[in-house]
Amino acid sequence: MKEAVHYRVSMSRPHSHLFEVEARFPPGQDVLDAVLPVWTPGSYLVREYARHLQDVTATGPAGEALPVQRVDKRTFRVKAGGQAVTVRYRVYANELTVRTSHLDGSHGYFNGATLFLYTEATRHREHRVTVEAPEGWRTFCALERQGEAFTAPDYDELVDSPFEIGPHTPLSFTAAGVPHEVVIWGDTVPDAERLTTDLQRICEAQARLFNGLPMQRYLFLVYLTDKGRGGLEHKNSTALLFPRAGLQSLRGWEDFLTLATHEYFHLWNIKRIKPRAFVPFDYSQENYTTLLWAFEGMTSYYDNLFVRRAGLMSAQRYLTRLGETFTLLHGTPGRHTQTLAEASLLSWIKHYRPDENSHNSAISYYLKGEVVCVLLDLEIRRATDNLKGLDDVLRLLWKRYGDGSGMPEEGMEAAVQEVTGKDFTSFFDAAVRSTGELDYSVLSHVGLQVEYRVRESANDKGGTPPPRKNGEVKPRGWLGLTTKGNATLATVLEDSPAMEAGLSPEDELVALDGYKVDAANLLNRCEDKRPGETVRLTVFRRDKLMDIPVVLGQKPADAVYLSRVDKLTDAQKAAFQSWLGATWDETLG
Known part of the structure; x- marks a missing residue:
């Protein structure tokens, strides 16, 4: 040796x-x-x-x-x-x-x-x-x-x-016969027993999909901080960064579980089933593939789904989170500029290096990839009368490429065709290789439809129906920008009134119609006005004071939520239960 x-x-x-x-x-x-x-x-x-x-x-x-x-x-x-x-x-x-x-x-x-x-x-x-x-x-x-x-x-x-x-004392549990350790830095978790129990359920749910786990032991490294969220997958471990305060709430706990689930799913999807372009890794330079949407976007689809399958998220909550994901996508003008394949290929210079124009020029392969994989799963189920799904595609990829030999660029598409026996070229052309709007009609297979409404506030993530209001709801004025800090413009959206007027990222807010304004109340004050009204925005651009008139547009209905179709059929009910493991009686009222 x-x-x-x-x-x-x-x-x-x-x-x-x-x-x-x-x-x-x-x-x-x-x-x-x-x-x-x-x-x-x-x-x-x-x-x-x-x-x-x-x-x-x-x-x-x-x-x-x-x-x-x-x-x-x-x-x-x-x-x-x-x-x-x-x-x-x-x-x-x-x-x-x-x-x-x-x-x-x-x-x-x-x-x-x-x-x-x-x-x-x-x-x-x-x-x-x-x-x-x-x-x-x-x-x-x-x-x-x-x-x-x-x-x-x-x-x-x-x-x-x-x-x-x-100086850590690890937590431990066994899932599918494999020992797991959890090492935590930064603070103690509020409920260690709940943490290990929930992680165990998630790990075992994933093991059932692939008929076992691919390693002899596994290590979760958890870093609890004041801010920040992220994870990085490894062959037999993961590192997770999460805000410690988030673990104090139900929604924060749920978010931590989805993060841990995401990285754990990478045990199969990218650590062992990987792009052929990564075999072997070239550590000296970028390694290019158009498939990151399938490895990261599909993993994002399954992270919520496995929290649901583990019984730690209701079907209703899952659909709400899905609506929030759709809302993020529809609030990103870059979906009209960059394809999903290109977003994967250019991750090295786009996704990890965002700037003030990224919202207009790029799309996240995590975000759109997740939505595409939702639709792909449902398209496979519809094409096979619910006999097959994206699970079956994953199992085929695991059988064929789980040895680390690498999946070719056409491998995902070929696997879908093999599982279904049908040609999915038109789906991939439209969803992965085009900048056109996605076709959501396949949601009707499980009795769902996409609906849109106006966001109630800057913190409105979508996912839920509009609140019931008495009387007529008047149209709201809209600038089409986002802010950062106390008084600075962060992004000016493509084709928005703010862009047409000549506002620019990094402009420093001073006044609206002659009265002091900051980021916290700028958008609210504009929404109190009607579309078509002209407002005068005073800003500093570098060190020069400028007055810029803006003709307000109408606030778009870009918050997305999922609702039940009219006249739900027995076939749609059965397809829904096959997909999410829940009956319609416990979902969407």
Whole structure:
């Protein structure tokens, strides 16, 4: 067996935010190029991790100093002469996200892509990591442990296994016969027993779909903070960032469960069934695929669905959340500009790098991908008289590509055709390769229809019917912009009155019709006026004071909710129950 690559990670001064790393590469290379990834799988943005490396030195087998030449932004070259080389360096880690690394007096967390230099010559060898933790701290990682070292069969699995080090006491449960651990940093959860019980139910619901779990153990790393929400999937673990205050409410708890469900579902969908474009990963640059909508959008569809299947969300609540998702999509003008396939392909420069025009020029492959997968599931059910669904497509993909060989770009479409025996080209042309509006008519298969109403406020997420009001509801004035902070324009929507008038992102609000205004009351004051009225908005653009007249439009009905069709048939009732596992008697009144 070929000699392994060895790493030693220490943190002698946690408050310095510096991990101290020692990487020992076995003999065999005349010139050793030690490189660091520029991105990490699951987060499709070049993050330039090497910018945080410092104090890089190298020594030979007898401890003799070897010169290190920095060749480019990520490459450190050592003339090894065929001998073993040890590279020592420090990594600054003060970014608490699931995609990066963080070290302070309370804990240490790192993704391998941010910390571990590697060589292409030894990439497929075993990699071993020993962690020297401060006294009283423990090390948690999903990798197999042999003595003091965590072992990975290759570099890919190493960087797909984040580490958490700290004075933590983990929670544990067993799902589908597999042990699971939950390690929490930042605070204690209000109900630990409820947390493990709910997670267990969700994990077992997913295991039933695939007839078992694909790993020997699983690790949830949970980071409770003052703000922020996100997750990153890994082959046998996940890291979840969530606002601690959110766990105090029913809606916040539900949101945490959907986040955990999403990342857990990636065990199959992208960690094992993955785009062929990712085989093998190229850590030096972007890896392009048009399929992220299928891997992330479909996972977003299933995250709510599995909370529902686990009995932790009512069918009515599921439909409300679905309406909120539809509302988000219809409030994004970029759906008319960017296709779902293009959104996937350009995630590297669009989704993870939003700006003030992103709302007008781009669409999230998570968001539209979720809606498309709802419609696709129902189209499959309608085409097969409810004998098949998207579940069957997933099981076929798991059987065919679950070995990690990679799904070709046409693989999703081909699998749908194989499961249904029918040609779905027109569906994919319209939903994935077009910027046209989606066709929601298939919702009638389960007795549903899409309806629209005007949002009641800036915080109105849609998903619910309009409130009952006495008397005629007058049309509301509309600017067509969003704000940020106390007095700044964030986004000016395409074809809106604000855009036609010449308002611009970053304009600083001063007054409306000569009276002081801020972000909190600007939109409300405009809505009190009638469409067609002209208002005078005073703003600072950079340091110049400007008066801009705006002819108000009519506030659009872009809040979406789902309602029951008239004259519901027995077939629609049966299809609905097959889909959501609930009867109509307990849903939508």
